[in-house]
Amino acid sequence: MNYDFARIEKKWQEIWEREKPYRAENDSKKPKFYGLIEFPYPSGQGLHVGHPRPYTAMDVITRKKRMDGYNVLFPIGYDAFGLPTENYAIKNHIHPAVVTHDNIANFTNQLKMLGYGFDWDRVVNTSDPDYYKWTQWIFLQMFKRGLAYKATMSVNWCTSCKVVLANEEVVEGVCERCGSEVVRKEKSQWMLAITKYADRLIDDLDDLDFIDRVKTQQRNWIGRSYGAEVDFGTTKGDKLRVFTTRADTLFGVTYMVISPEHPILDSWADAISNLDEVREYQAAAAKKSDFERTEINKDKTGVEIKGVRAINPVTGDEIPIFISDYVLATYGTGAIMAVPGHDERDWEFAKKFNLPIIEVVAGGNVEEAAFTDCDTGILVNSGFLNGLPVEEAKKKIIQWLTDKGLGEQKVNFKLRDWVFSRQRYWGEPIPLVYCDKCGWQAIPESELPLKLPNVESYEPTDDGESPLAKMTDWVNTTCPCCGGPARRETDTMPNWAGSSWYFLRYMDPHNDSEAVSKSAEEYWGPVDWYNGGMEHTTLHLLYSRFWHKFLYDIGVVHTKEPYAKRTSHGMILGQNPHYVGNVESEAEKQALIDKYGNLALRPSVKMSKSLGNVVNPDDVVKEFGADTLRLYIMFIGDFEKTATWSSTAVKGCKRFLDKVWNLAEKQIPGDESYSAANSAIVHRTIKKVGEDIEQMKFNTAIAALMALVNAYSDNKPSRGDIKALLQMLSPFAPHIVEELWQMQGFKGYAAASKWPEFDEKAMVESERELAVQINGKLRATVTVPADSDDDTVIAAVKDNEKVKRQIEGMEIVKTIVVKNRLVNLIVKPAR
RNA sequence: GCCGGUGUGGCGGAAUUGGCAGACGCAAGGGACUUAAAAUCCCUCGGUGGAAACAUCGUACGGGUUCGACCCCCGUCACCGGCACCA
Numbered sequence: 001m002n003y004d005f006a007r008i009e010k011k012w013q014e015i016w017e018r019e020k021p022y023r024a025e026n027d028s029k030k031p032k033f034y035g036l037i038e039f040p041y042p043s044g045q046g047l048h049v050g051h052p053r054p055y056t057a058m059d060v061i062t063r064k065k066r067m068d069g070y071n072v073l074f075p076i077g078y079d080a081f082g083l084p085t086e087n088y089a090i091k092n093h094i095h096p097a098v099v100t101h102d103n104i105a106n107f108t109n110q111l112k113m114l115g116y117g118f119d120w121d122r123v124v125n126t127s128d129p130d131y132y133k134w135t136q137w138i139f140l141q142m143f144k145r146g147l148a149y150k151a152t153m154s155v156n157w158c159t160s161c162k163v164v165l166a167n168e169e170v171v172e173g174v175c176e177r178c179g180s181e182v183v184r185k186e187k188s189q190w191m192l193a194i195t196k197y198a199d200r201l202i203d204d205l206d207d208l209d210f211i212d213r214v215k216t217q218q219r220n221w222i223g224r225s226y227g228a229e230v231d232f233g234t235t236k237g238d239k240l241r242v243f244t245t246r247a248d249t250l251f252g253v254t255y256m257v258i259s260p261e262h263p264i265l266d267s268w269a270d271a272i273s274n275l276d277e278v279r280e281y282q283a284a285a286a287k288k289s290d291f292e293r294t295e296i297n298k299d300k301t302g303v304e305i306k307g308v309r310a311i312n313p314v315t316g317d318e319i320p321i322f323i324s325d326y327v328l329a330t331y332g333t334g335a336i337m338a339v340p341g342h343d344e345r346d347w348e349f350a351k352k353f354n355l356p357i358i359e360v361v362a363g364g365n366v367e368e369a370a371f372t373d374c375d376t377g378i379l380v381n382s383g384f385l386n387g388l389p390v391e392e393a394k395k396k397i398i399q400w401l402t403d404k405g406l407g408e409q410k411v412n413f414k415l416r417d418w419v420f421s422r423q424r425y426w427g428e429p430i431p432l433v434y435c436d437k438c439g440w441q442a443i444p445e446s447e448l449p450l451k452l453p454n455v456e457s458y459e460p461t462d463d464g465e466s467p468l469a470k471m472t473d474w475v476n477t478t479c480p481c482c483g484g485p486a487r488r489e490t491d492t493m494p495n496w497a498g499s500s501w502y503f504l505r506y507m508d509p510h511n512d513s514e515a516v517s518k519s520a521e522e523y524w525g526p527v528d529w530y531n532g533g534m535e536h537t538t539l540h541l542l543y544s545r546f547w548h549k550f551l552y553d554i555g556v557v558h559t560k561e562p563y564a565k566r567t568s569h570g571m572i573l574g575q576n577p578h579y580v581g582n583v584e585s586e587a588e589k590q591a592l593i594d595k596y597g598n599l600a601l602r603p604s605v606k607m608s609k610s611l612g613n614v615v616n617p618d619d620v621v622k623e624f625g626a627d628t629l630r631l632y633i634m635f636i637g638d639f640e641k642t643a644t645w646s647s648t649a650v651k652g653c654k655r656f657l658d659k660v661w662n663l664a665e666k667q668i669p670g671d672e673s674y675s676a677a678n679s680a681i682v683h684r685t686i687k688k689v690g691e692d693i694e695q696m697k698f699n700t701a702i703a704a705l706m707a708l709v710n711a712y713s714d715n716k717p718s719r720g721d722i723k724a725l726l727q728m729l730s731p732f733a734p735h736i737v738e739e740l741w742q743m744q745g746f747k748g749y750a751a752a753s754k755w756p757e758f759d760e761k762a763m764v765e766s767e768r769e770l771a772v773q774i775n776g777k778l779r780a781t782v783t784v785p786a787d788s789d790d791d792t793v794i795a796a797v798k799d800n801e802k803v804k805r806q807i808e809g810m811e812i813v814k815t816i817v818v819k820n821r822l823v824n825l826i827v828k829p830a831r
Numbered sequence: 832g833c834c835g836g837u838g839u840g841g842c843g844g845a846a847u848u849g850g851c852a853g854a855c856g857c858a859a860g861g862g863a864c865u866u867a868a869a870a871u872c873c874c875u876c877g878g879u880g881g882a883a884a885c886a887u888c889g890u891a892c893g894g895g896u897u898c899g900a901c902c903c904c905c906g907u908c909a910c911c912g913g914c915a916c917c918a
Contacts, residue, residue: 213836217834217914220913221914223914223917243918257918328916332917338918345916346918413917534912538913603842635856636843641836649856649857651857652856655856655871658870658871699855703855704854706854706856707854707855773898773899775898775899776899777899815898824850824898
């Protein structure tokens with residue numbers, strides 16, 4: 001019979017709403033467990049089927065933890081500031097706060113419909129003044145300690161959003177959100193000095209339980225390299241400083257390259273004989289976007305600076321200087337020493353401009369290619385470094401340079417400071433004012449929150465001013481320092497601000513005197529397990545680690561790191577309607593390839609409206625119920641890998657729940673012990689499901705539950721057998737389980753019951769079937785009592801008819817016995 | 832180019848980490864029940880040969896180590912993700 005999921009799910013959701021069984025207690029004696037998921041951006045489209053994957057996973061984990069006796073914090077909230085809402089508001093002339101409110105209401109309904117065990121009393125909303133008061137407060141603390149500073153610099157500018165972007169928000173030269181072209185623009189911006197934390201952000205990864213690909217990506221993004229800065233002399237008599245990781249190759253420098261933006265060029269202007277040519281190259285480089293400059297990296301361009309030459313500090317040789325846009329102004333010193341023999345880019349440039357190539361590290365052929373191996377190379381043609389391996393030569397030359405005052409050891413990072421202002425309306429106002437006399441000043445903390453004023457129009461201006469700039473009443477204020485006239489900052493914070501500390505607010509969400517109380521933070525922190533998307537690795541995850549480290553430094557939090565453990569889920573893809581595998585005839589296939597190109601070759605693709613392959617969770621719940629959706633999304637495949645939604649495969653999970661219903665809908669009499677026939681598999685399943693949940697192997701946990709139910713179909717389950725099944729199923733399918741739990745007459749919530757225990761001894765069957773191999777090939781199986789000793793096993797094997805036939809006339813030269821598993825007989829023909 | 836990952840039936844995926852490859856599920860085929868369909872239940876389901884017993888091949892490809900390899904080592908190919916002139 002098919003169970004009435006619609007009635008049952010509604011019934012239990014109402015009960016949970018009323019009785020709040022998932023509430024976390026702030027003053028509990030129990031051990032705590034804080035499980036976190038990335039809170040959603042409340043978009044107008046509502047929840048899509050990608051959301052339930054990480055949510056259900058952490059719901060299952062936290063439900064299991066509750067059954068293990070933990071005081072669990074599993075919160076939810078909304079990352080509510082952001083551009084899509086603002087753009088929608090502009091288009092439809094509705095206040096973004098109203099749009100946000102409606103979207104949140106919709107999300108809340110959808111999340112409740114899926115039966116998640118969130119603590120609904122702790123919901124946070126980043127656009128709520130009671131929340132962003134503390135976002136502003138944290139920013140002010142950074143400002144007061146010099147970590148927030150204003151700088152005029154070349155920034156990424158999205159031509160469509162009309163807003164600056166952080167480096168992390170530019171993907172392949174286009175805007176991460178809207179996909180429009182990103183150009184460079186000179187603007188005065190608030191910056192956060194994340195680079196001051198670069199070392200700690202790398203080093204502290206070592207002690208964290210993050211999956212490796214997250215650690216690796218963060219390390220690569222921060223991009224620490226150890227090297228040296230070296231001063232080269234010039235014929236102008238000044239110095240040109242470079243950064244290099246290969247100071248050992250100093251004797252091999254045959255020319256230098258500086259970036260087109262390098263400031264030293266201006267001071268050389270009167271000495272440069274080909275100044276027009278140089279200026280022309282600079283102008284051409286300035287016009288290109290970063291993307292264009294890196295896109296054409298196959299063909300290097302450059303201009304020699306005639307009239308000024310550099311002097312190699314170790315050889316005293318005069319060498320030419322070039323400008324080229326392959327040298328970045330923003331990394332190192334904006335100038336490099338070129339060692340074409342041992343650097344691929346320099347080699348390429350030297351070949352093109354016919355510059356000399358000197359071998360200073362033996363081991364390759366520098367006429368054919370740059371030799372860059374640091375592990376095997378030995379220094380040659382390098383004076384006092386000759387004969388040394390690369391690493392030793394590096395140390396020796398850096399010491400030499402330091403002693404002579406020509407250079408020093410230096411660490412460089414790819415990571416840039418975080419561009420923190422946005423020229424948009426729907427974000428946290430930056431709580432600073434500018435006074436002509438006193439400069440930038442923080443507003444008094446008593447004036448927080450600095451609320452967003454209502455504006456007539458949210459349209460950003462083409463010249464890159466925030467819509468707030470038009471609100472002169474709001475902008476004009478008095479200086480908190482001298483009392484004179486001052487103007488408010490009109491840029492707002494990026495949407496990454498509110499999410500950089502939200503996990504702390506969940507610990508103490510209603511506190512109006514502190515961001516989070518000391519006692520709440522000391523009890524709940526750090527987050528024990530944080531699951532989220534890989535796309536946030538170098539954005540939210542890095543930013544929030546930075547903020548947390550700052551809060552640690554000023555004594556707000558007691559741990560160096562916000563998250564003890566980080567895991568990540570794979571995306572849910574949709575079926576590709578244009579996939580060539582869906583059609584039979586060759587002509588149709590070719591037509592699809594002609595029409596859609598590479599797209600036609602993929603069986604599954606990202607869900608999108610234009611492809612019409614979007615799966616709406618509401619529809620799935622309506623047809624199969626929330627429990628089936630939850631179960632299927634966990635069963636769909638390896639949690640870490642991308643998976644493709646299959647509307648037919650969902651049915652299998654519904655059938656499984658129907659089977660469970662049919663087994664348990666009638667009250668089973670008796671005590672709560674396991675039946676003799678099922679005892680072993682029940683114990684095994686308890687072990688398997690428990691361990692699999694801990695390791696996020698949800699698909700095999702569910703497979704084990706299905707196998708258990710199949711066993712119950714063969715051997716009628718006892719009351720105890722059913723109880724164990726319901727308890728193990730409870731984290732995955734809480735509605736049907738509570739209904740059956742109640743019908744069986746068990747007390748309280750199944751979700752509040754204690755996770756069943758297993759006994760290793762009870763797990764093994766009394767008899768074991770062993771594989772019998774002859775010369776490594778499977779030939780038979782024998783059944784022996786469990787844990788039989790080798791002699792018993794061998795005797796049983798030799799007694800087996802099939803084995804007898806196989807070893808007829810053979811001599812057994814070796815016997816391998818693997819306890820409770822297999823026997824391998826190595827035989828050869830008897831002489 | 833560099834870093835990380837993946838490759839197993841028609842499909843999603845298992846395999847106690849070196850010990851019976853294909854658990855569990857989907858799809859498919861056959862049967863039962865039904866006036867019929869749905870639902871449900873039973874059987875089959877990697878390839879080849881064979882009524883069958885059984886034999887033989889089989890975890891991207893080529894080699895190696897081992898009594899034994901999806902798993903370890905060497906090489907090759909393909910795909911996915913991240914970074915990408917970072918000196």
